[in-house]
Amino acid sequence: MKKLLFVYGLLVVTFLAYIWYFVLRDEAPTGWNESAAGLTGEISEKYVMVTFQSSLDYWRTSMKGFEDAAQQLNVSVEFQGATQYDPNEEITVLEKVIARKPAGIAVTAINPEALNPTIDKAVAAGIPIVLFDSGAPKSKAYAFLGTDNYDAGAQAAREMARRLGGRGKVAVVTQPNQLNHQERTRGFEETLQKDYPGMSIAEVADGKGDILVSSQATNRILEAHPDVQGFFATQANGGVGIAEALETLGLAGRKVVIGFDTDKGTLDLVKSGVIDATLAQGTWNMGYWSLLSLFHLHHGIVAAGGGEGSHPIPPYMDTGITIVTRDNVDDYYAK
Amino acid sequence: MKKLLFVYGLLVVTFLAYIWYFVLRDEAPTGWNESAAGLTGEISEKYVMVTFQSSLDYWRTSMKGFEDAAQQLNVSVEFQGATQYDPNEEITVLEKVIARKPAGIAVTAINPEALNPTIDKAVAAGIPIVLFDSGAPKSKAYAFLGTDNYDAGAQAAREMARRLGGRGKVAVVTQPNQLNHQERTRGFEETLQKDYPGMSIAEVADGKGDILVSSQATNRILEAHPDVQGFFATQANGGVGIAEALETLGLAGRKVVIGFDTDKGTLDLVKSGVIDATLAQGTWNMGYWSLLSLFHLHHGIVAAGGGEGSHPIPPYMDTGITIVTRDNVDDYYAK
Numbered sequence: 001m002k003k004l005l006f007v008y009g010l011l012v013v014t015f016l017a018y019i020w021y022f023v024l025r026d027e028a029p030t031g032w033n034e035s036a037a038g039l040t041g042e043i044s045e046k047y048v049m050v051t052f053q054s055s056l057d058y059w060r061t062s063m064k065g066f067e068d069a070a071q072q073l074n075v076s077v078e079f080q081g082a083t084q085y086d087p088n089e090e091i092t093v094l095e096k097v098i099a100r101k102p103a104g105i106a107v108t109a110i111n112p113e114a115l116n117p118t119i120d121k122a123v124a125a126g127i128p129i130v131l132f133d134s135g136a137p138k139s140k141a142y143a144f145l146g147t148d149n150y151d152a153g154a155q156a157a158r159e160m161a162r163r164l165g166g167r168g169k170v171a172v173v174t175q176p177n178q179l180n181h182q183e184r185t186r187g188f189e190e191t192l193q194k195d196y197p198g199m200s201i202a203e204v205a206d207g208k209g210d211i212l213v214s215s216q217a218t219n220r221i222l223e224a225h226p227d228v229q230g231f232f233a234t235q236a237n238g239g240v241g242i243a244e245a246l247e248t249l250g251l252a253g254r255k256v257v258i259g260f261d262t263d264k265g266t267l268d269l270v271k272s273g274v275i276d277a278t279l280a281q282g283t284w285n286m287g288y289w290s291l292l293s294l295f296h297l298h299h300g301i302v303a304a305g306g307g308e309g310s311h312p313i314p315p316y317m318d319t320g321i322t323i324v325t326r327d328n329v330d331d332y333y334a335k
Numbered sequence: 336m337k338k339l340l341f342v343y344g345l346l347v348v349t350f351l352a353y354i355w356y357f358v359l360r361d362e363a364p365t366g367w368n369e370s371a372a373g374l375t376g377e378i379s380e381k382y383v384m385v386t387f388q389s390s391l392d393y394w395r396t397s398m399k400g401f402e403d404a405a406q407q408l409n410v411s412v413e414f415q416g417a418t419q420y421d422p423n424e425e426i427t428v429l430e431k432v433i434a435r436k437p438a439g440i441a442v443t444a445i446n447p448e449a450l451n452p453t454i455d456k457a458v459a460a461g462i463p464i465v466l467f468d469s470g471a472p473k474s475k476a477y478a479f480l481g482t483d484n485y486d487a488g489a490q491a492a493r494e495m496a497r498r499l500g501g502r503g504k505v506a507v508v509t510q511p512n513q514l515n516h517q518e519r520t521r522g523f524e525e526t527l528q529k530d531y532p533g534m535s536i537a538e539v540a541d542g543k544g545d546i547l548v549s550s551q552a553t554n555r556i557l558e559a560h561p562d563v564q565g566f567f568a569t570q571a572n573g574g575v576g577i578a579e580a581l582e583t584l585g586l587a588g589r590k591v592v593i594g595f596d597t598d599k600g601t602l603d604l605v606k607s608g609v610i611d612a613t614l615a616q617g618t619w620n621m622g623y624w625s626l627l628s629l630f631h632l633h634h635g636i637v638a639a640g641g642g643e644g645s646h647p648i649p650p651y652m653d654t655g656i657t658i659v660t661r662d663n664v665d666d667y668y669a670k
Contacts, residue, residue: 040373284638303619311655320646331640
């Protein structure tokens with residue numbers, strides 16, 4: 001009986017010790033976890049990316065960045081887009097997204113003006129919006145994340161000059177009506193003018209973002225100026241068009257070609273040596289840091305001080321340009 | 336006896352139930368926590384901010400941003416600085432920090448060149464470095480986070496023009512040897528030239544970043560050009576110096592003064608109306624987003640593709656400028 005009572009007592013003590021142990025162990029990690037939760041949201045927190053011409057391969061890396069950030073932050077994402085190159089369609093898509101009051105929206109603007117009223121309405125209603133790739137500078141969106149297009153043009157100019165030894169005539173194939181292409185052209189022109197007195201620009205042609213039109217423009221340029229030694233395309237199809245014209249004329253590899261972006265067509269031509277270099281935009285950065293920016297706005301982890309014109313988060317992030325040549329082209333094929 | 340055995344049995348069952356309950360409860364949250372950890376580091380992960388003239392009040396908000404990010408990410412921070420305005424001292428401080436192999440370093444460069452070999456050595460050794468406030472464009476640092484100084488000057492020009500109704504002569508008090516001040520001046524000048532044909536710049540004077548020198552420069556400008564209607568100071572002490580000169584001359588409130596930064600002296604003068612507006616830099620953003628950038632580099636959460644010249648994180652973040660007037664000045668006093 002005494003033995004049993006002893007076992008009984010021992011059991012009670014062990015039991016209490018267990019409770020005490022687990023309660024303590026349970027409390028400590030909870031307290032610790034709370035202060036060490038990191039930047040974490042809720043799966044119910046939905047962030048939306050809105051594009052135009054939504055089937056374009058070009059958006060895929062930005063989407064991947066947006067998704068990768070969502071996984072890091074434990075939140076949800078969704079992709080919506082206008083299927084056409086149509087401002088009204090993008091406005092409609094954006095209106096629908098806004099109506100569902102998501103935690104934040106990353107938008108690429110089809111042009112710098114059309115979406116402004118819609119964006120401003122959403123921001124006024126407390127929905128964080130940032131722009132990526134193509135901005136809308138006069139809207140009330142909190143930030144723009146994209147390429148510094150002037151700098152991209154300047155980098156293309158330096159690469160061109162390096163390959164031509166700082167001498168010779170060159171030409172540009174661009175889309176003169178789009179702001180980003182205007183800036184790429186201006187950065188290219190001004191850098192050559194300022195830093196490379198031995199170089200000049202024979203012509204700036206409109207390739208209309210089309211392979212065939214760019215190819216025809218190249219033919220026309222070479223007829224008028226056979227001494228043109230290099231071409232800079234401010235857009236992917238322009239580079240492919242230039243390459244096709246040069247191949248037809250038997251001049252592939254005999255003129256310097258600098259393209260833009262990293263679609264498969266351009267990368268293949270870099271690999272084969274018809275395009276000497278292409279400019280890769282930081283599209284993953286655009287998506288990743290857009291979500292990170294929206295997350296900070298939604299959670300109010302922002303700079304103090306405020307009111308009209310203040311900047312709770314950095315208003316502009318340059319997502320970077322990398323020069324892709326035969327040496328590093330394999331890193332840029334979609335994986 | 337039977338009663339005792341029953342109590343004994345009940346106790347064993349309860350005991351086992353407890354163990355089962357706690358083990359289960361303990362396992363579930365662990366598994367869940369792992370997938371939902373968010374962006375979280377270790378307290379042992381040390382990030383260092385390196386400044387020059389380290390006792391300047393100016394750094395305090397950037398330090399606060401750096402600390403706030405550390406708390407969000409569950410990592411540690413430390414502040415090191417050269418006490419003087421001395422490039423060699425900052426190099427020594429930076430070398431010592433690098434030797435301890437921290438998880439990342441945010442540096443504000445005393446000038447655009449002096450630290451480059453030290454920064455490049457650290458980056459080559461695998462230590463992430465970003466620059467904030469004052470950059471070193473030719474170094475291998477991964478990013479620069481700071482004010483777009485040209486844009487700051489442009490904003491000052493628009494604010495000046497608005498207050499003067501787009502007409503009249505103005506003057507600039509600056510520090511002509513520093514890159515950031517050159518850019519502020521250029522943004523101011525070019526914006527007036529381009530957008531405000533009714534305005535002109537009578538003089539650009541060197542205030543040497545000093546209250547007395549700036550005050551003397553103001554006196555000299557007003558003697559030579561009594562019709563100057565407005566002053567833009569590209570630096571905090573310049574604005575205070577201009578204000579002191581105007582107060583002595585009995586002209587306080589009768590000339591438009593636009594200052595820079597949000598030290599207490601400037602804010603007090605905005606409150607009293609001698610300085611009409613001052614430009615607040617996004618210093619909290621500089622610190623916060625510097626740490627966030629370093630964290631991503633340290634943990635390898637970066638853009639794919641790579642090699643020389645690639646950008647694992649956004650290479651430039653504009654941390655924003657806000658115009659501070661009597662209406663919102665109270666938001667900018669240190670809290």
